[in-house]
Amino acid sequence: MGLSVENLTVYYQTLRGDVQALENASFTVADGEIMGLAGESGCGKTTLGHSLIRLVPPMRFVGGRVTLNEEELPIWDSERMNEFRFKKISIVPQYAMNALNPTRKIGKMTQELLASRGVAWQEALPELKRRLDLVKLPHDVLDMYPFELSGGMKQRMVMVISTLLNPSLLIADEITSALDVSSQKACSEMLVEFRNQRCCHSAIVITHDISILYQIADSVLIMYAGQLAEKASTEVVIHNPRHPYTRLLISSLPTVGVRYAETRLSGIPGSPPVLLNPPDGCRFRARCPVAFDKCLQVPPLVEIEEGHFVACWKEGAADAEA
Amino acid sequence: MLKLDDVSKVYKVGTFGGKELHAVRDVCFDVQDGEVVSLIGESGSGKSTIGKMILRLVSITSGSIVFDGLDIAGLRGPALKDYYRRVQGVFQDPFSSYNPIFKADRTFRIIRDEFFPDVALPVWNDKVDGSLRAVGLNPPDVLNKFPHQLSGGQLQRFLIARALLLDVRFLVADEIISMLDASTRIDVLNLLAGLKARGLSILFITHDLSLGYYISERAVMLYRGCVVEMGPTEKVFFNPLHPYTQTLMACVPSLHEKWKKTGAEPGEIPSEVTTGCAYYNRCPVTQKDGCCTSARPPLIEREAGHYVACCYAQGG
Numbered sequence: 339m340g341l342s343v344e345n346l347t348v349y350y351q352t353l354r355g356d357v358q359a360l361e362n363a364s365f366t367v368a369d370g371e372i373m374g375l376a377g378e379s380g381c382g383k384t385t386l387g388h389s390l391i392r393l394v395p396p397m398r399f400v401g402g403r404v405t406l407n408e409e410e411l412p413i414w415d416s417e418r419m420n421e422f423r424f425k426k427i428s429i430v431p432q433y434a435m436n437a438l439n440p441t442r443k444i445g446k447m448t449q450e451l452l453a454s455r456g457v458a459w460q461e462a463l464p465e466l467k468r469r470l471d472l473v474k475l476p477h478d479v480l481d482m483y484p485f486e487l488s489g490g491m492k493q494r495m496v497m498v499i500s501t502l503l504n505p506s507l508l509i510a511d512e513i514t515s516a517l518d519v520s521s522q523k524a525c526s527e528m529l530v531e532f533r534n535q536r537c538c539h540s541a542i543v544i545t546h547d548i549s550i551l552y553q554i555a556d557s558v559l560i561m562y563a564g565q566l567a568e569k570a571s572t573e574v575v576i577h578n579p580r581h582p583y584t585r586l587l588i589s590s591l592p593t594v595g596v597r598y599a600e601t602r603l604s605g606i607p608g609s610p611p612v613l614l615n616p617p618d619g620c621r622f623r624a625r626c627p628v629a630f631d632k633c634l635q636v637p638p639l640v641e642i643e644e645g646h647f648v649a650c651w652k653e654g655a656a657d658a659e660a
Numbered sequence: 661m662l663k664l665d666d667v668s669k670v671y672k673v674g675t676f677g678g679k680e681l682h683a684v685r686d687v688c689f690d691v692q693d694g695e696v697v698s699l700i701g702e703s704g705s706g707k708s709t710i711g712k713m714i715l716r717l718v719s720i721t722s723g724s725i726v727f728d729g730l731d732i733a734g735l736r737g738p739a740l741k742d743y744y745r746r747v748q749g750v751f752q753d754p755f756s757s758y759n760p761i762f763k764a765d766r767t768f769r770i771i772r773d774e775f776f777p778d779v780a781l782p783v784w785n786d787k788v789d790g791s792l793r794a795v796g797l798n799p800p801d802v803l804n805k806f807p808h809q810l811s812g813g814q815l816q817r818f819l820i821a822r823a824l825l826l827d828v829r830f831l832v833a834d835e836i837i838s839m840l841d842a843s844t845r846i847d848v849l850n851l852l853a854g855l856k857a858r859g860l861s862i863l864f865i866t867h868d869l870s871l872g873y874y875i876s877e878r879a880v881m882l883y884r885g886c887v888v889e890m891g892p893t894e895k896v897f898f899n900p901l902h903p904y905t906q907t908l909m910a911c912v913p914s915l916h917e918k919w920k921k922t923g924a925e926p927g928e929i930p931s932e933v934t935t936g937c938a939y940y941n942r943c944p945v946t947q948k949d950g951c952c953t954s955a956r957p958p959l960i961e962r963e964a965g966h967y968v969a970c971c972y973a974q975g976g
Contacts, residue, residue: 378841489703518702518867523911523919546842549870549913576915590846592874593914594897598853603874605850606843609811 339369339407340540341390341507346402348389356398357613359385361564363402364639365647367507367540372533374551374572375544377561380610384432386561387509387544389413391429407506424455428505428538430497432512437496438484445480448499455503462502469498469537473528490521494528501537508538512545526554548591552576557645560584563610563621566639570646580642580653583622620650628652661861662714662747662830663690667723669709669885683709685885685938686723688959691830691861696852698864698872698893701882707865710882711832714863715749716740727830745775748823749832753839754815758807764815765803767822775826791824795851813844820851831855834865849875869912873897878965881905884938887959891966901962901973904939937970945972 346363349356360382367373375383385397390413393399399414406426412418431437439447448466449459467477473494484492493513501508510529514522532538543555551558551572558575560567560583568581579585586606596603608625611617617624619634626633632651639647642654669684684706691697701707712718714725716732725732727747735743751757758764768788772779779787789799795817802814810818816836823831833852837845852862853875866872872879873893880890881902889902900906910920936953937943943952951957951971959967 378843519869519908519911520702523913526913527919547913548842549915552915553913553919587843588915590843591915592846592849592870593916594870594873594909594912595914595916596870596874597893598850598875602850603846605845605847609813609844 340371341367342405343390344403346386346389346404347400348385348393349398349400350385351396351398352614355614358616359564359613360389362636363566365559365566365569367542369506369539370533371556372530372541372543372554374548374555374558375542375561376546376548376551376558378610379546380563380613381561382564383544383561384511387429387511387542390507390542391423391427391509392416392419424451424505425503426505427507427509428500428503429509429511430493430500430513433516438492440484443481443483444495448480448502451499452502457503466498466502469502472531472535473498490517490525493517493521493525497525497528497532501532504537504539506539508532508541510541510543513543514545514547514550522550526550530554548576548588549593560587563616564613565621565636566647566649567622568648569639574646580646580648581650582626582628582652661691661693661728662863663726664688664710665724665726667710667713667725668721669706669713669718670721683885684713685956687882687885687887689880689887689890691863693829693861694856694859695878696856696862696864696876697878697880698866698876699880699882700866700869700872702867704884705882706885707867707882708834711749711834711863711865714832715747716743741775745826746828747830747832748826748828749834750816750819750823750836752835754812754819755807755839757819758815760807764805764807764810764818767818768825771822771825787825788821791821794824795821796847797821811844812840813848816840816848817851820848820855824855828860830861830863832863832865835867837871838866838868869897869908881908886938886956887967887969888939889968890959891963895963895966899966901966901968902939902970903943903945907944
């Protein structure tokens, strides 16, 4: 059960060639698991999330296989994916402000959305009201226009709508990035609550803020320049990372209690490669402090402990080949 | 060196400007030489407006901002230009700070044309090189490039280098690292700290509490345009006295500690203007009474240098 992705490769078509935004991604998300997906901007995390639900040009499906609850998702065929969208797999987009139709009352919009999936409004209404209570929104919001709501309220409203049909998989794309710290906490806790109440079975939370993932995610997948770097349980990724990129990334995060005068943090020198013509082998090679000749080949994602996958020649990949 | 005295800003809003929006109310604080003060608040708390008022990008409705004994509101012509030699700002989005059809180093040329027309070109080029090196860039790598050829971190450092070309003593850094990636933002932050060591004062405007903690000596917490708490950073962060600061600190995601299950109410900013404490409607303190509603609580010094604006400040 749950989601399983094998060797998913997605490129962006541009006039100057393909941007290799996602290369050979393989991972699983168990039923009931909240998986965090983190990385710098341009690392392919949003591409990965969106390719699972709406793969349209300029995105181009190159290869791979995605199964959800042992049923293959035809992600390369946008028409056939319609069967799955909203019912089986749903998304909370990055900017909830733009997700709601500004010319419709929220209730009306939800009604139209449900009708498009053949769900009767009257049947769904009691559950909708229960969910609104769950996220502490008054029932009046259904008679309001989106502009009457604050950013945090809109974000929660979109979460309620996205999960109304109990999707097996929810993709939450940067849902907390535009919010203030207090709304951020409320919104993240609601996502966990939704999972606990089985409003969505499993979730992929895409964010650049690893400290949020530490609070809510069961496992974390770190990406770098279109390649998967490391996947493990949250505790392991934060406190015992093995991939050099994850280590440097985690150690560069400021947190309350760390001061410049006492502990000087350092960033990662260099910048991510351009994915239009990415370097061969491990794409972190140029910035990696422990890179060696072998890194000219792409390291496979190897399970070094139970549930802990790392793609690095220095960490387990070499043994796997031997 | 910079002192804000009862500064307020009222924006006219509505179709014909008939309504008033109090963005900043009676804010007082100061920034000393070589000090980093972080100005922390949620969106809509007026933190950017304060930065813009210091930079004279918006006018001050009432109160005064004094820089080195000079009220900046009255500055005109050459005096204003002289002020900009010493006070500069860097803003959130490095990508929109440049004109994309010109090369990025045009910003340096504009500075020369405006402020240093008498400096000979070779001397000027040396100065540009020096200031780029000061922000950790290698001049041959970054000069003569278009903005899209440089990364966000590089562009942001470019802007800081631009400010350094002038004889800046005060920098308004408005959310300068929120658009940057985790791996590069810390370098920009370290750069600011390095500049501080050279005597530059910085007003660090942010909504990210951990960044504010990392770099600043003093913190000023804003809520709906009012200063609710200010003081030395450790005291504000580890001994918050205002209920708002306490709620905020409990919400900061950390890598060492999981959130306590407080069931924090999602923070909504109520729109109506009250005469009393700005935080009244959301305040979790139970013993609210007339003291909270009759007038805005004044900032009271609870410990050395630690000011709180609350009738019922807890702890201490």
